[in-house]
Amino acid sequence: MSDFFPIFDFIDIFWTPWSTPQDYIWNGKIVLMGFFVSASCGMIGSFIVVRRLALMGDAISHGILPGLVLAFIVSQSKALLPMFIGACAAGMLCNFCIEWLNKKTPIKLDSAMGLTFTSFFALGIILIAQFANNAHIDAECLLYGEIGYIPLEKHIFIGDFHLGPRPLVFMGVVLISITVLIILFYKQLMVTSFDLTLSVTLGLPVKIFHYGLMLCLAFTIVSSFESVGVILVIAMIIFPSITASFFVTRMPNILFSTIPLSAFYSIGGFCFARWFDCSIASAMVVVAMLCFFVAWLVGKENGILLNFTKPKTFSKIK
Amino acid sequence: MKHKSPLPLEIHDLTISYEDKPVLYGIDLKISDGVLVGIIGPNGAGKSTLIQAIMGMVKPLGGWVKIFGQKEKKAYLRVGYIPQKESVDWSFPVSVLDVVLMGRYGHAGWLRRISKKDRSIAYECLEKVNMHSFADRQIGKLSGGQQQRVFLARALAQESDLYLMDEPFAGVDAVTENATIELLRELKNKGKTLIVVHHDLSNAKEYFDEIILLNMRLIAHGPVKEVYTKELLQKTYGGRLTVFTEIADQSTKR
Amino acid sequence: MFIKIICAFCILTFTLISSSCGSKESDVLNxxxxxxxxxxxxxxxxxxxxxxxxxxxxxxxxxxxxxxxxxxxxxxxxxxxxxxxxxxxxxxxxxxxxxxxxxxxxxxxxxxxxxxxxxxxxxxxxxxxxxxxxxxxxxxxxxxxxxxxxxxxxxxxxxxxxxxxxxxxxxxxxxxxxxxEVQKWTIKKISTIPTNKRTLVTSHDAYSYFGRSFGLEVVALQGISTLLESGLGDRAKVVDLIKEQNIPAVFIESSVNPKALNEIAKECGVSVGGELFSDALGTEATLSVGPEGNSYSANTWTGMMVHNVNTIVNSLGK
CATH class of the missing domain: 3.40.50.1980 (Nitrogenase molybdenum iron protein domain)
Structure with missing residues (x-):
């Protein structure tokens, strides 16, 4: 086991990455990116999870591959805008297919998701092999973007003001937009998620909210995957809200909890990556997993230690 | 019979099928103001489907539903609905007060936040069903009767004119059942119309003013005295259970 | 539930081990x-x-x-x-x-x-x-x-x-x-291979320059990037070629998964000639005898060339 755990050098892990201004700025960008991604995904994810669509993130993130390839074939470039439109369109199409299979055929939702996203992914692979053999938009780069390269990305300037690397700025905008949208439409999102019949009674356009939420999800995934990788994105859709629900039981509290949790995942993951000298994104997921583990143990709602003697009254999350 | 104001609920020739299995055939119904109506019928008679069709949740093959004389969705704002217990996700991260506040969403505008007035109304409704001390509790951590009362409070908070309830007395303790029926009567006296899906024949006669007997078709609809008869009940339940007829006998004797 | 978590933990642990090994040496910087x-x-x-x-x-x-x-x-x-x-x-x-x-x-x-x-x-x-x-x-x-x-x-x-x-x-x-020196030595060594056997079958297309410089025909299972999986068509072509030209050996690469090529070797009944260095050099410990009878370790360009040439000549020059 001593081979497995590298030496824990406190200074090296916690101080060295922040010791000079240059390091500070560089690593700060990585940590901030981690935070933006986790928080955006976590907030959207809170609604996705209560709607029992946790795997939708997985589905969309794989389903966008053919969209990326087609966008590349049509535009013959890897410019951001066509890629983005292609990915979002494919993500939504994937979503429509899932809905359609679920509603119009006897196929259950989870099977519909599995069917759809694997088909889309396979279609993407074939498209790459046929038309874009050397395009460098391969399954690999889709699944494992690298958060550590964030500071190397092209920087954005407004006039002379240095704003930061493009993906970081973009993700910041995404986080703010998601927060604003959730605050604006909190009521409607809650009702449509909780009680379909009531939402119809209230005259809410249930479908629009569903697809709006899915579009936000696709948007978040697409803006994060190219720079941080899909693994981190899928994990962050599920982990924050599930972890928070071991301590708090109301939606607003869960949404607020994603903020400190995301900060912890990001900073903790960065330190963890330094300790084990591994990929930063996977380290963040490991930290998220450890947090979940701790929450599961000591959480005041349904945690196993505090509720050991109580009979299990909670309704199991199906 | 002519009405000055449109009827709360009017159904004409409503037919519904799931895939190829027919569930409801040619239902014709007219329900007037200020009555407490029970829908009674055996399992699989289409009671819940009827409620869902009224709410516009299932698309009919034919026929139409008018609520307060309107077919448009706008009319739904005047409808309060208490869902069947099984259809609610009890692990959802909402507190009792949150659920009741949802009843107020129809009164707040699209982008308006919940006001203090809404909050106090929600509290009052919780007090009416004696659930105010549980306001902050997560809904999954309540007993069956308490859960039912929360949704009753939500329906109250909606301040609707027509209430639809799907099995509000299923799996509920006696205290809740009595409190609920008290509340329903109070609402009825205020001129509201209430339609309740009910499965217990033994007390149906005491609870309701009018009864709808349903078994895929409309068997009968009318005041309890006219409809709650041995023949009609037998017709509804088929020869399936003599127990029901016995119960009916007993209650007519009482 | 518990078993699932344990499984997830194991998987993550293995990911960590595999990503953290190979980088233990601490680069002490002057x-x-x-x-x-x-x-x-x-x-x-x-x-x-x-x-x-x-x-x-x-x-x-x-x-x-x-x-x-x-x-x-x-x-x-x-x-x-x-x-x-x-x-x-x-x-x-x-x-x-x-x-x-x-x-x-x-x-x-x-x-x-x-x-x-x-x-x-x-x-x-x-x-x-x-x-x-x-x-x-x-x-x-x-x-x-x-x-x-x-x-x-x-x-x-x-x-x-x-x-x-x-x-x-x-x-x-x-x-x-x-x-x-290495170039001259290589030309001399390659000339010992009969002309009709100068075909190099490898996992991915890394040896075009080598083939051009020293007069070998180069056949590869994968394209220039190792990212794309080889298709069945590519595979069939390689198999046909090996049988047609009676090629005695195929070569795996140190930085590429050898599985597919091993299978092909088995299918055609030819031997695996050995491991070549392609996209990465070897370690200091791998020694090979080169020009003037000196030993060269494979962590240098010279050693890498010498090792490759020896491996190729030993298998094809029989």
């Missing part, structure tokens, strides 16, 4: 010297041959790591920030990292693309030659091109550190002499 970060092992060899010990040289990729699929660890990223000069191979050999380093000047990192000033007439192009030509990055297998790369690098480093100029030029001379 504070007084400037630091050059190089991406690949070939460049590390080249840079250290010419600059000797005037700089700290840190290689991001370790022996046996495939540059096409390389993922940086936390320390690699720190090394990038600390570098006074980053030397990368370019021609998309490092995948996304190449792309990012091309624009890294903006982030205040001084970079040097080792292959940028090569004349395109000498570079082999793949893919759609007219529309979207993809340069083959494996230029180190052509001794003449590699000499040019070394010369260009020397020009640059003389400007970067004028004080060491005379030393660099001397080192360059001895390095080019060594390359020349």
């Amino acid at each position: 504070e007084e010297k400037s630091t050059i970060v190089v991406t690949t092992t070939q460049l590390k060899d080249l840079v250290s041959k010419i600059t000797k010990s005037r700089f700290n040289i840190v290689s991001l990729m370790k022996p046996g790591i495939d540059p096409h699929t390389y993922k940086p660890t936390s320390r690699d990223i720190l090394a990038l920030t600390k570098a006074d000069l980053v030397i990368y191979h370019g021609m998309m050999l490092e995948g996304r990292l190449s792309e990012l380093l091309e624009k890294a000047e903006q982030q205040g990192i001084q970079t040097y693309n080792a292959t940028s000033s090569l004349k395109s007439a000498r570079i082999i192009f793949h893919g759609d030659i007219k529309k979207n030509p993809q340069p083959d990055p494996h230029v180190w297998f052509d001794p003449e091109i590699w000499t040019t790369v070394a010369e260009n690098f020397t020009k640059m480093i003389c400007l970067f550190d004028p004080k060491g100029k005379s030393g660099y030029i001397n080192n360059l001379l001895s390095f080019t002499r060594e390359i020349e």
Whole structure:
């Protein structure tokens, strides 16, 4: 086991990455990116999870591959805008297919998701092999973007003001937009998620909210995957809200909890990556997993230690 | 019979099928103001489907539903609905007060936040069903009767004119059942119309003013005295259970 | 539930082990010297041959790591920030990292693309030659091109550190002499293989330059990047070719998964000739006897060439 755990050098892990201004700025960008991604995904994810669509993130993130390839074939470039439109369109199409299979055929939702996203992914692979053999938009780069390269990305300037690397700025905008949208439409999102019949009674356009939420999800995934990788994105859709629900039981509290949790995942993951000298994104997921583990143990709602003697009254999350 | 104001609920020739299995055939119904109506019928008679069709949740093959004389969705704002217990996700991260506040969403505008007035109304409704001390509790951590009362409070908070309830007395303790029926009567006296899906024949006669007997078709609809008869009940339940007829006998004797 | 969590934990643990091993050696940096970060092992060899010990040289990729699929660890990223000069191979050999380093000047990192000033007439192009030509990055297998790369690098480093100029030029001379020697030796060795057997079957298309320089036909299962899976058609073509031309052996590569090629060897009843170094050099411990009976370790360009030539000649020259 001593081979497995590298030496824990406190200074090296916690101080060295922040010791000079240059390091500070560089690593700060990585940590901030981690935070933006986790928080955006976590907030959207809170609604996705209560709607029992946790795997939708997985589905969309794989389903966008053919969209990326087609966008590349049509535009013959890897410019951001066509890629983005292609990915979002494919993500939504994937979503429509899932809905359609679920509603119009006897196929259950989870099977519909599995069917759809694997088909889309396979279609993407074939498209790459046929038309874009050397395009460098391969399954690999889709699944494992690298958060550590964030500071190397092209920087954005407004006039002379240095704003930061493009993906970081973009993700910041995404986080703010998601927060604003959730605050604006909190009521409607809650009702449509909780009680379909009531939402119809209230005259809410249930479908629009569903697809709006899915579009936000696709948007978040697409803006994060190219720079941080899909693994981190899928994990962050599920982990924050599930972890928070071991301590708090109301939606607003869960949404607020994603903020400190995301900060912890990001900073903790960065330190963890330094300790084990591994990929930063996977380290963040490991930290998220450890947090979940701790929450599961000591959480005041349904945690196993505090509720050991109580009979299990909670309704199991199906 | 002519009405000055449109009827709360009017159904004409409503037919519904799931895939190829027919569930409801040619239902014709007219329900007037200020009555407490029970829908009674055996399992699989289409009671819940009827409620869902009224709410516009299932698309009919034919026929139409008018609520307060309107077919448009706008009319739904005047409808309060208490869902069947099984259809609610009890692990959802909402507190009792949150659920009741949802009843107020129809009164707040699209982008308006919940006001203090809404909050106090929600509290009052919780007090009416004696659930105010549980306001902050997560809904999954309540007993069956308490859960039912929360949704009753939500329906109250909606301040609707027509209430639809799907099995509000299923799996509920006696205290809740009595409190609920008290509340329903109070609402009825205020001129509201209430339609309740009910499965217990033994007390149906005491609870309701009018009864709808349903078994895929409309068997009968009318005041309890006219409809709650041995023949009609037998017709509804088929020869399936003599127990029901016995119960009916007993209650007519009482 | 519990079992699932344990499983997830195990998987994550293994991921960590696999990603953290191979990078245990701590690069103790001499504070007084400037630091050059190089991406690949070939460049590390080249840079250290010419600059000797005037700089700290840190290689991001370790022996046996495939540059096409390389993922940086936390320390690699720190090394990038600390570098006074980053030397990368370019021609998309490092995948996304190449792309990012091309624009890294903006982030205040001084970079040097080792292959940028090569004349395109000498570079082999793949893919759609007219529309979207993809340069083959494996230029180190052509001794003449590699000499040019070394010369260009020397020009640059003389400007970067004028004080060491005379030393660099001397080192360059001895390095080019060594390359020349190996080239002559290789030609002599290859000539011992019967002409009709001079076909090199490998996992991925890394040996075009080698084949051109020394008169071998090159057949590969995968394209120039290891990212794309080989299709069934490619596989059938290779199998047919082996049977048709009666090729005695195929060769696996140290940085590529050998599974597919092993299967083909079994299917055709030919032997696996041995492991060649393609995209990464070997370790110091692998020794091979080369020109004038000297032993060369595979962590240098010379040793790598000697090892490859010996392996090829031993199997094909029977």
